Every structure is written in structure tokens, then in C-alpha cells.
Amino acid sequence: MTETIPSSRPEKPSLCRYPAFFVLLFATFAATAFKPISNKPGRAEDAEMMQFRTDVTGYAQNFLGLRYRHAGHSPKTGFDCSGFTNFILDEFSVKVSSCATTQSRQGLKVSLNDVLPGDLVFFGTRGRIQHVALVVEKTAEGIFCVHSTCSRGIMVENISTSKYWKPKILFARDVITGQAG
Numbered sequence: 001m002t003e004t005i006p007s008s009r010p011e012k013p014s015l016c017r018y019p020a021f022f023v024l025l026f027a028t029f030a031a032t033a034f035k036p037i038s039n040k041p042g043r044a045e046d047a048e049m050m051q052f053r054t055d056v057t058g059y060a061q062n063f064l065g066l067r068y069r070h071a072g073h074s075p076k077t078g079f080d081c082s083g084f085t086n087f088i089l090d091e092f093s094v095k096v097s098s099c100a101t102t103q104s105r106q107g108l109k110v111s112l113n114d115v116l117p118g119d120l121v122f123f124g125t126r127g128r129i130q131h132v133a134l135v136v137e138k139t140a141e142g143i144f145c146v147h148s149t150c151s152r153g154i155m156v157e158n159i160s161t162s163k164y165w166k167p168k169i170l171f172a173r174d175v176i177t178g179q180a181g
Contacts (some may be wrong), residue, residue, distance in 0.1 A: 014031060037133045043110065052092070053117040053176060054116075056089065056092050057118060057135070059088060064146070064156065065153055066148075068149060068151075068154075072101030079154065082150055085134050086103070089175065094175060094176055096120075103120060103175070104120075106173065107175035109172070111173055115172045117136055117137055118175075118176045119172050121133045121171075122169075122170045122173070131165075133145035133146070133159065134146050142158040142159065143160050145159050
């Protein structure tokens with residue numbers, strides 16, 4: 001009869017012996033593969049919401065050069081600042097007031113460092129709201145907004161470097177998702 005001599009080598013572990021380890025490993029990779037997109041450290045948006053925001057700002061830029069009109073709220077007659085933001089957002093079923101002061105209380109306040117396309121930036125002096133603009137993008141160079149101005153109509157401008165607008169910036173609000181930063 002042959003005697004079986006026990007091996008001093010440890011048995012090779014089978015993959016089936018550690019199912020929890022592999023489930024955890026898979027879950028870790030899956031979670032990082034579907035991480036929300038964020039170009040700002042304070043606020044994250046998924047790809048679909050970022051596309052929505054890009055669509056809003058892209059549509060707004062179709063009106064570049066259109067004239068300013070006090071209390072205007074139509075592309076046929078022209079826009080004032082809040083009429084413009086109201087019209088653009090309404091086209092995407094985002095409901096905001098047609099008054100800049102009321103818009104400044106809608107949605108949630110976000111840090112200027114964390115603004116995303118589609119957020120609103122409010123301007124004024126002594127805390128009184130006098131103007132509103134729609135964020136197009138935030139880059140290392142500054143915050144670019146599309147807005148209706150008395151002197152030049154609808155335009156895109158870097159408000160962070162504007163000698164006129166920069167000192168008047170008060171705060172920003174997210175009226176699209178209401179997500180605070």
C-alpha cells in the first residue's frame with residue numbers, strides 16, 4: 001500500500017475561497033468608473049446634468065448681439081437682464097421670476113469659486129440687486145457670463161476681469177438643481 005506523504009507546500013488558494021474579496025474589488029472599480037463629473041471641488045454633477053447645463057448656455061449664446069430693452073422679455077423686442085435669464089431658463093422648463101431681485105432669492109446660494117454653467121450671478125451695490133447674468137463657464141481666467149447689458153445688448157463677458165462688473169459682483173445661485181456648494 002502506498003502511503004500519502006503530506007506536502008509541506010501550502011495549497012494554492014482557489015478564487016472561490018474568497019468571494020467577498022472579489023465582490024469588494026469589483027465594487028471598488030465599478031464605483032470609480034462611474035464617478036460624477038466635477039470641474040469644481042465643491043460641487044459634483046453627473047454627465048447628463050452637465051450636458052443639460054451646456055445646452056442651456058449654448059442656447060443663450062444664440063442671442064448674442066440682440067439689443068437691450070428695458071423690461072424686455074422676448075427675442076422679438078429685446079431683453080433686459082432678468083427677462084433674458086427668465087426666457088432662457090424657461091425654454092428648458094426651469095422656472096424663475098422675471099425680476100432680478102426675486103431671482104436672487106430662488107435656488108440655492110453657491111460659492112463664486114464653485115459656479116457651474118447655468119448658475120446665475122447677481123450684481124449690485126450696497127447689497128441691492130441691480131443686474132443678473134448666466135454663467136457660461138468658469139476657467140482659470142475667470143467667470144464668463146452671458147447677459148443683456150444696456151450698452152451692448154446680449155454678450156459674453158469675463159466678469160472676473162471686468163473693471164465695471166467685478167466690483168459689483170454680490171453672489172451666485174444655482175436655480176437649475178438647487179444644489180448648494
